[in-house]
Amino acid sequence: MNLRHVLPFAVLILLGACDKQEEPIGNEPIVNEDPATFKEIGTLDIGDVGAAEISAYDPNTKRLFVVNNGGSNRIDVIDMSDPSQLKVIHTIPTNSGAVNSVSVSNGLLAAAIESTNKQQAGKVIVYKTDTYAEVKTVQTGALPDMVTFSPDGNLILTANEGEPSSDYSNDPVGSVSIINVKENYQVVNVDFSSFEPQREALQQKGLRIFGPKASLATDIEPEYVTISPDSKTAWVTLQENNAIAKIDLTTKKATDIFPLGFKDYSLQANAVDLSDKDEAVSFKTWPVKGIYMPDAIAVLQNGGNPYLFTVNEGDAREYDAFKEAVRVKDLDLDPTVFTNAAELQKDNQIGRLNVTRTLGDNNNDGLFEALYSFGARSFSVWNGLNGELVYDSKNELDMRVQAAGYYDDARSDDKSIEPEGIAIGKIGDRHIAFIGMERVDAVAVYDVSDPRAPRFLQLLKTGDAPEGVLFVSAENSPTKKSLLIVSSEEDGVLKVYTPNTI
Numbered sequence: 001m002n003l004r005h006v007l008p009f010a011v012l013i014l015l016g017a018c019d020k021q022e023e024p025i026g027n028e029p030i031v032n033e034d035p036a037t038f039k040e041i042g043t044l045d046i047g048d049v050g051a052a053e054i055s056a057y058d059p060n061t062k063r064l065f066v067v068n069n070g071g072s073n074r075i076d077v078i079d080m081s082d083p084s085q086l087k088v089i090h091t092i093p094t095n096s097g098a099v100n101s102v103s104v105s106n107g108l109l110a111a112a113i114e115s116t117n118k119q120q121a122g123k124v125i126v127y128k129t130d131t132y133a134e135v136k137t138v139q140t141g142a143l144p145d146m147v148t149f150s151p152d153g154n155l156i157l158t159a160n161e162g163e164p165s166s167d168y169s170n171d172p173v174g175s176v177s178i179i180n181v182k183e184n185y186q187v188v189n190v191d192f193s194s195f196e197p198q199r200e201a202l203q204q205k206g207l208r209i210f211g212p213k214a215s216l217a218t219d220i221e222p223e224y225v226t227i228s229p230d231s232k233t234a235w236v237t238l239q240e241n242n243a244i245a246k247i248d249l250t251t252k253k254a255t256d257i258f259p260l261g262f263k264d265y266s267l268q269a270n271a272v273d274l275s276d277k278d279e280a281v282s283f284k285t286w287p288v289k290g291i292y293m294p295d296a297i298a299v300l301q302n303g304g305n306p307y308l309f310t311v312n313e314g315d316a317r318e319y320d321a322f323k324e325a326v327r328v329k330d331l332d333l334d335p336t337v338f339t340n341a342a343e344l345q346k347d348n349q350i351g352r353l354n355v356t357r358t359l360g361d362n363n364n365d366g367l368f369e370a371l372y373s374f375g376a377r378s379f380s381v382w383n384g385l386n387g388e389l390v391y392d393s394k395n396e397l398d399m400r401v402q403a404a405g406y407y408d409d410a411r412s413d414d415k416s417i418e419p420e421g422i423a424i425g426k427i428g429d430r431h432i433a434f435i436g437m438e439r440v441d442a443v444a445v446y447d448v449s450d451p452r453a454p455r456f457l458q459l460l461k462t463g464d465a466p467e468g469v470l471f472v473s474a475e476n477s478p479t480k481k482s483l484l485i486v487s488s489e490e491d492g493v494l495k496v497y498t499p500n501t502i
Helices: 193-204 396-403
Strands: 033-045 055-058 063-068 074-079 087-093 099-105 108-113 121-128 134-142 144-149 155-160 175-180 186-190 222-227 233-238 243-248 253-259 262-264 289-291 297-302 305-311 325-327 354-356 372-374 379-383 389-392 419-427 430-437 442-447 455-461 466-472 483-488 493-501
Touching (some): 055 099, 055 466, 063 483, 134 175, 144 222, 193 253, 222 297, 233 297, 297 419, 305 419, 354 372, 396 430, 396 455
Parallel strands (some): 099 144
Antiparallel strands (some): 055 063, 074 087, 155 175, 175 186, 262 289, 297 305, 305 379, 379 389, 442 455, 466 483, 483 493
């Protein structure tokens, strides 16, 4: 995966304003807010492509720390004391590989930095948020792509992708680094080699292990981490592998891998536009499956159950030695299954749809009996205890974006809106999810107070290719109102939004 990795804070579930004025915040009363009324109140351009990727906010200093790989690799520091007047006040140079992610807790800033050789160990550098002084440098696994503090601030976790070299001669083990802040930043790297005996059974449920000559441990590519409110359990998306892993943070061992299965686009509720050459935005059913392949993940505890929210981006492996994506028109389809193959393979049908060549030819006769495309063009909710799917947004994101006039038909053949980032926050007594969609430059806002039945509230226009989606609670906000901060990697633009007071 490239550097486009969302949200070090995307998973934070922070307390917002309370509808009932039960407690004051300092000397100020808690305000009532309408989460369906977020509007832009501030913007700042900090660069071009590669700037403004991921952001983390420190309530103590009222500073926003933003990943900026638009030239030199660095972290820009933004004064957030007045969100309508954002300004860069400092830069922290990292003097090494690209910064992939940042997270803040208790006056500390953690930055995940890859090695200049991605197959070598990366590192986390910890700084003080007030003085920018370096506190500690900790070695991680290869390619730490996302970093987050545990809610109690005692642990730092990184998702280490362990991407292969372009010739696939070096494919590092994918892992999660668990760094103990309270014990002089001691680190334990957790990998998934213990699941090798379960490989076949997991693959039958939808786990993808398909790299050239790869073991399960080397093929696994951790993408994004979320942590339970009690800081005892972590869940990790394994994007390329189409799964979620569960880690016990007390024993520091991976306990489960939940394969996610596939989405059926032949169902009317999942109707999609799969052609960029049909001269229309037309949502139809097709004999195609979607591979969920989530990027970001967030956890919401409800009724004693952990619900995992994923944004199902999809991401094909593309290296010199191995390219999995192929157009449907370039495949040989089994005529006994696809009786209208010649028609389907036209450009104005699904001929240009990108699918994986690693699935669908079950008997290895060179004829594909099924088609599997990348991502699911949706967000989903999973049971964090057993991996059961409890909700999927089906085609609602596509439909909402099209109705707003934001849909990009040029992406119909390749992951469409591309949901990538998510943040969940609490506003009053309601839990609100913010879904970033990279290819349509927008964030969808949902009430997820009932995780089994999310309810759409509004759509917000963002900068070009939103990467970081960050919620700041009213309690922690410099304005004492909830804030949404979106950072976009293609134009380097930060935008801040806040809801109306009721």
